[in-house]
Amino acid sequence: MNNIKTIAIIGGGFCGTMTLIQLIKQSESAVNLVLINKIDNSPRGIAYSTYNSKHVLNVPAAKMSAFPDEPDHFINWIKSKPDYKDFIDDELPDTFLPRNIYGHYLDEIYNSVINNLPEFINLKIIIDEAIDVNVSENGAEIILKNSEPLFADKIVLALGNFIPDNPKILDNSFFNSDKYFQNPWQKESVLNLERDGSVLIIGTGLTMVDNVISLTDNGFNGKIYAVSTNGYFPLSHKKRKPYTDIIEELHPPYEISKLFSIFRRHIKHVLSKGITGEAVVDAVRPKTQEIWLSLSLNDKIRFMSHIRHLWGVARHRLPKNIYFQMQDLISKGRLEIIGGRLKELKEISGMVYVVIKERKNQELREFIVNRVINCTGPMTDISRIDLPLISNLYKKGLITHDEMKLGINALPDGTVIQKDNSVSPFLFTIGSLLKGILWESTAVPELRVQAKALAGELISHTDLRSKLKQ
Numbered sequence: 001m002n003n004i005k006t007i008a009i010i011g012g013g014f015c016g017t018m019t020l021i022q023l024i025k026q027s028e029s030a031v032n033l034v035l036i037n038k039i040d041n042s043p044r045g046i047a048y049s050t051y052n053s054k055h056v057l058n059v060p061a062a063k064m065s066a067f068p069d070e071p072d073h074f075i076n077w078i079k080s081k082p083d084y085k086d087f088i089d090d091e092l093p094d095t096f097l098p099r100n101i102y103g104h105y106l107d108e109i110y111n112s113v114i115n116n117l118p119e120f121i122n123l124k125i126i127i128d129e130a131i132d133v134n135v136s137e138n139g140a141e142i143i144l145k146n147s148e149p150l151f152a153d154k155i156v157l158a159l160g161n162f163i164p165d166n167p168k169i170l171d172n173s174f175f176n177s178d179k180y181f182q183n184p185w186q187k188e189s190v191l192n193l194e195r196d197g198s199v200l201i202i203g204t205g206l207t208m209v210d211n212v213i214s215l216t217d218n219g220f221n222g223k224i225y226a227v228s229t230n231g232y233f234p235l236s237h238k239k240r241k242p243y244t245d246i247i248e249e250l251h252p253p254y255e256i257s258k259l260f261s262i263f264r265r266h267i268k269h270v271l272s273k274g275i276t277g278e279a280v281v282d283a284v285r286p287k288t289q290e291i292w293l294s295l296s297l298n299d300k301i302r303f304m305s306h307i308r309h310l311w312g313v314a315r316h317r318l319p320k321n322i323y324f325q326m327q328d329l330i331s332k333g334r335l336e337i338i339g340g341r342l343k344e345l346k347e348i349s350g351m352v353y354v355v356i357k358e359r360k361n362q363e364l365r366e367f368i369v370n371r372v373i374n375c376t377g378p379m380t381d382i383s384r385i386d387l388p389l390i391s392n393l394y395k396k397g398l399i400t401h402d403e404m405k406l407g408i409n410a411l412p413d414g415t416v417i418q419k420d421n422s423v424s425p426f427l428f429t430i431g432s433l434l435k436g437i438l439w440e441s442t443a444v445p446e447l448r449v450q451a452k453a454l455a456g457e458l459i460s461h462t463d464l465r466s467k468l469k470q
């Protein structure tokens, strides 16, 4: 009987690909690896397959190595590429490079690994959508949309971000309109617009900024409204010395009220020294997962209701040049940031009628736009996600949502916890699906660590090391 184990990874973006690469690096005996990717044979995923070369990374180059134990890997790769020589200067580590350059980097890593496989690794790459998993006695069978089912001993769900949920408005029929773009990452959201028309962007974060960049880049000269409940606008990255004074005060047991007062005190302190408050957020980041893991459910709910948006503004910042580009559009009246609640969207005579209840005066504001783009951020409640794989696994109880409905319930190492609260013997997850468990589970600096650890975990589960040592 063939007892070589099969590990299948569903999703071949950054997380799936880096888990695969770490499995190849760490395996010491025969293993079947399968990578299933819905759209193409590229590890770029949503973030690094962007259609616009002006969409930049929101993490500086120095922190974007794909490998946790080779921190200069990305920087050295850039330096080795004559095409990118214009970026090579003393500022390179702090530069926010175009995201499609990072896509090129991932393509090269991926191709070099799969073209130089160790003999004992059997790799199968399938371009297809996984739509279901049937559990059998010995493992699981992955059901694919267009190909034969596939047996696996262990399965990793590396599915990335889901398109944003529709906002709550008076009449949902608007969401069938061709004036509405629910997916803000596709280039169609910014194409075929009248030059002097107007656009409403729902959401005021980094994806809004990407869309504004693309619209203006395409020659759009009209007015862009962007609305979010608070109307916060992303802050700018600043070069400054790390602030670490807060760290020694951060230790368990963590409580949100205590943390909040420590935070406030330190923010006051840094402001008095002429440093901006984001320095405190940056200082706390290495501890965020530890803090989140030990907060009570009530405290997590309090964080989500009162602090989440402020945290987001301080945490997800813009490169300086893009920040000033946006401020310039704001000062010219071409971009208006509105704090308020979206009430109504209705298509009337080929235009969209918008009603917003403004935060500043609680009054209703009405205007007309040509198009609406949803930039509210990825949908996270898996009980409502209308994708075959997610809804089938959810219906079978093989996955369930975490207590905050931010992703899949799991152990911090990615082992899935099923609906009946038992630990799944074969399902694992990684990346943004772990947001409810780890909170900080979004960007390359933490995802590369997860990929390495998960590969180690899978290998120990499938006994690939001990066999060699016997």
Ligand SMILES: Cc1cc2nc3c(=O)[nH]c(=O)nc-3n(C[C@H](O)[C@H](O)[C@H](O)COP(=O)(O)OP(=O)(O)OC[C@H]3O[C@@H](n4cnc5c(N)ncnc54)[C@H](O)[C@@H]3O)c2cc1C
Binding pocket: 010, 011, 012, 013, 014, 015, 016, 017, 036, 037, 038, 039, 043, 044, 045, 046, 047, 048, 056, 057, 058, 059, 099, 128, 129, 130, 131, 158, 159, 160, 161, 185, 207, 389, 430, 431, 432, 442, 443, 444, 445, 447
């Ligand atoms: C627009 C954007 C910009 C970002 N910019 C940065 C940045 O500058 N720096 C940073 O560190 N992080 C950034 N991020 C965070 C980003 O989420 C991570 O860096 C990383 O790309 C996430 O990788 P992933 O594998 O989880 O998701 P993805 O890269 O999106 O990959 C998921 C893959 O799974 C496939 N898939 C999904 N379902 C199925 C299925 N049922 N069957 C088969 N295949 C399936 C998808 O087709 C996709 O290829 C950005 C995110 C977004 C959305």
